[in-house]
Amino acid sequence: MSGMGLETSLVETGAALLGILLRLVVIAIIAGVLTLPLFYGVLALKVAWFWACDVTSGRAVRRAAAAALKYGLPALSLVATILSLGYFGAFDYPNRLATGLPRNKMGPTQQAVKERVDKAMRWYGEFKNPALPQDVPIVWARCPETARELVKLNAEELKPPPPPPFEKMFPPSEGGGGPPPGMAGPPETPDAVTARVKEIIRKAQDGSLYSESPAGEITKEEIRAADDVYDRAVKDSKATQDKTVARARGISLFFLMLVGPIPLAVFTSSLVFGRRGVVLVLRSLIRSLLRTSLTYLAVFVLVFILCAVWSVLDFLSALTVQKDQNLKGIVTEKYQIPSQMKPSHLQGIKDMIAELPPDQRPDNIDDNIMTWAFVGGTLDPNKRTFQNSLFFFATEPEKVLKMMPGLEDLTGEELEQLRKATAEMEREPRAVVIGAERLRQLGKRVGDRMKLTSINYKDIEFDFIIIAAFPSGSRWEQSAVMNRKYLDNELDAYKGRNGKEHPLADKCMNLIWIRLPNPKAFDTLSEKMSDPGKFSPAIKMEIESSAYANFLSPYKTLVSFMRYALAPGLLIITTLVTSLVIGIGVRERRTEIAVLKVLGFRPWMVLGLILGEALLVGTLSGFMATATAYSLVNALGGIPLPIGFFGKFFIPEDALWWGPAIGGVTSLIGSVLPSVSAYRIKASQVFSRVT
């Protein structure tokens, strides 16, 4: 990547990190304040349950409501807990530990729950925003009038509204707002057009569409225009449904987590520690709203930022974890960065693999080797910006599913779509797959065409057809993949135009991936490749993880700062803040604690009350912070920290359990000193001071 023109320096990344942290703090404070009512709502839910448990007399309506709450709330919490924890794979952890199932693979329970939840969400999406059937072909030549009508309707609907009468007096300022020309992407399909397309599909299905007598000839342009409108309407209806589904899933999971595990833990703890004890904890929290709100906000802000920082670190760590089986090696040029190997190296390497002993040789060499060429470019060569730049991995389409790292999280449906897309790429070299988020930023959609002026392959312009998108939330949502054959064709065309090879024609092999069955095979092959004189320029092979580690080495200082200073610093601050706030609370309540002791409460019970308060606020704040960070950061397109070609980082689903854990544990640690001080309070001393 280095030297490609799209990479970022350490200074830029550091400055970006600082900016991001400041923005995160502001966002976290605002989000914390906005989510406060939800936090108190959850506390109120628990108080309501304890109230319901105490109702034994009164009017029938009151008793019925109490009974509904008494049994309904724990049941709701239990179901929500099973669904939410199951969805995030918590029940698969024992299996994961026992079988060594990798983190990015779903366990059987998670798969089962996820499938059912997703199915329910899709059903809701279909009910709320039914998508138009995706596979009804229309023969416009047999219904030319309908085609013309559709195009006309679309043009009319998309006509800009008449300017307001006062616009002459106050003309809009030039260049203000909106995306740059050509970057906005096509407009959404108007509702009237969608309705019309729906009707056309219905007629096509029942056969009545073609009963009209063709009114004259229809031109190719008219057919293409009608096809465009029709395809866009069909795709837009699916995209709208997908959005509805994603939103419904996000909101549902948020509320399942909110009413699930934490309230259930409180209900259960009341069985262990006694209901009155838990009520006392809840009432104490609600009594001093300012203190509780401040504790909540402090934990919220810090967990929010910590969540973001750890998401970056977690992602980078996962990349550099070495695997023992089916390990992937990355071949690059030995002495030069960026690596620019000759295409002929590929055959040499294949021959070398073929010579490996049988136990070290992959079953099928071709299936286990993939090449990458980096193609960077811009949609607007006159005004290149980050927003209009795009970076492609040029590779063999059939290898995408077999060799590309980071596709493990895709669902069966997504993988099937990708399989279809790569098959289409084989057929049509100009076809490309781009990450959904990158598409959104570019203002493009699946089905669009775009011209990309290459930055590194000078004087080459690509004409791409976007045929699919890597799903949002996947590692590839910001990346793009093109057919290597298209790059080769363009290099040949360059030679035809200019009578000489393109300067990068013999340097267009940036990386070669090789999957090997065991570490021994890796050692043997690596040794053979390193033999001097075998390849010119010389090459080397590293394990995927160490290659990533080398790639990230320029950012080592920054990553170390995040890992060893920023993250622990935030943890310490969270602990200190909690300790301070809870300490103030304990000092304010010394007399009450003394009274409890006088009445016979043992010191450990008092300790439990204080720790319980801290644990409840910490866990709940931690969850709210993580859930907010998860939805907000991911919805806003990730954390824009440009480390190499990664660019954006997303909060992983795992954060939804480790966020509350961080909040709970730091608050618990923070409350140790105040709790011990409460434990040691001597009633006689307190009262002698008071009187």
Add this chain to the structure above:
Amino acid sequence: MASSPRPLVRVRELYRSFVRGTEEIRVLQKLTLDVPEGEFLALMGPSGSGKTTLLNLIAGLDTPTGGDIYVGDEHVSAMSESELARWRTRSVGFIFQFYYLLPVLTAYENVELPLLLLPMTKEQRRKQVLTALDLVNLRDRMNHRPAMLSGGQQQRVGIARAIVTDPALIVADEPTGDLDTKSAAEVLSIMQILCTQLNKTIIMVTHDPHAAERATRVLHLEKGRLVEDDSRTAELAKREQAAVS
């Protein structure tokens, strides 16, 4: 004079001293005291004379430097902290000058608090709490938080909390110190009823001579030593004799 009932509280050669820096402050010195069952004892004396310290020691909130305290059959001064906590729950009720009700709990819940530490069902607890609230005539205020009650009402809730576990001994530290005359009179009347009708033993620390008048015996403490209030005790003996004859 009729024969004294068996002492519930027996204090033998009690010492309590505190160390401040290098100086040892002797608060109680070789104090011996018997409090018969069913007695309403008032402890009076100047500030720093050791009244509250004595009360805390008898109630098991503090441990003596020397000497022994027995309450009923229990050797209180030999108990560990957790044994004391358990014993206090069952055997001692506390009434404080400033009530010290938990502001986050209702009157009912405040009274119920000590019962939570005993192995009782919810219904048993409810019955006992309501009985205690009836005794102090506050059943109609049971769902009110302390902030919604007057000082006198709060102290009555405090008394209900003290008696809800049906303890043999009730200790009260200036129970009327923060009340107006009328409320103080009400509170003292309740305490008298507890003593005379329910045979509770009450030890009350007070500075108020009017409050002390309600007691069956008044003791004065001076510099950590007991000085019996002969005139008051003699007067009570006279009244008792007159009543008998």
